[in-house]
Amino acid sequence: MTPIRMSFSSLREGRWYEYVIRFALGGAATVFTGFTSRQYGALVGGLFLALPAIFCASATLIEAHEIRRKHEAGLAGQRRGQLSAAMDAAGAALGAIGLLAFALVFFLSVESSVPAAFVTASLAWAVVSVAAWYARRKWRHVRHARTLRRRSAAESLERRAAERRFLKVH
């Protein structure tokens, strides 16, 4: 079964001004990148194509949503909010590997065919991001299973030692 699913309830949780903020930030980041490219050249401008400006808003909104949800349930929710934002940041770090693939494919192919460059670069982003996320998930599962096995082995050794001590005494 796929671990990825869709939940449209989160769209109902969002306030209208949160969507306006994201739209404005996205627009501002694009204007800023264009301005930087014009003032300082394509190389410096290109750096800002990976600027995490929108991420700041997203992480803050995720934290706020989680805190609001916990407040409604009568809990503080601050820690849960921080952890949700942290998970989003971990995902963004993996997505950045996909963004690297996007940039590399675009750089290598844009002078041959512009439409093909956009399509293949976007596909590269999607494939590499999902693969990185899946690999991290698998690695975490393996590490968790190994920890459980080690803990269970230690407990079993401890139990056997206790049994031996019990038999010696009685």
Next chain:
Amino acid sequence: MTEYLVRFLLGGVVVSAFAMLGDVLRPKSFAGLFGAAPSVALATLGIAVYQHGARYAALQGYSMMAGALALALYGVVVCQLLVRAHFRALPVTLLALVVWLSAAFGLLFLAGGST
């Protein structure tokens, strides 16, 4: 002026679309992938190709690789600060921009870009 208005509208639409897609996807770590979606890049590179040609857009793609590596570092730093130092999201994401800027310009400098 018209160019900047087009940039603003196009950037706003593409970024909002990716952000909403990230909102509806679960688990959260998967949705986080959309925090690093090429939303600004798609809008900007399209305009760059139209205005300056493919060579110019290729140069932007080249330096974007340094930006993407810096973004990966930024994501790790933000995650660690939130989990271990218990800071709030807004100050952490804003402060860590220093890490992104240093890493991005540092990598571009190492790659031989004239910054």
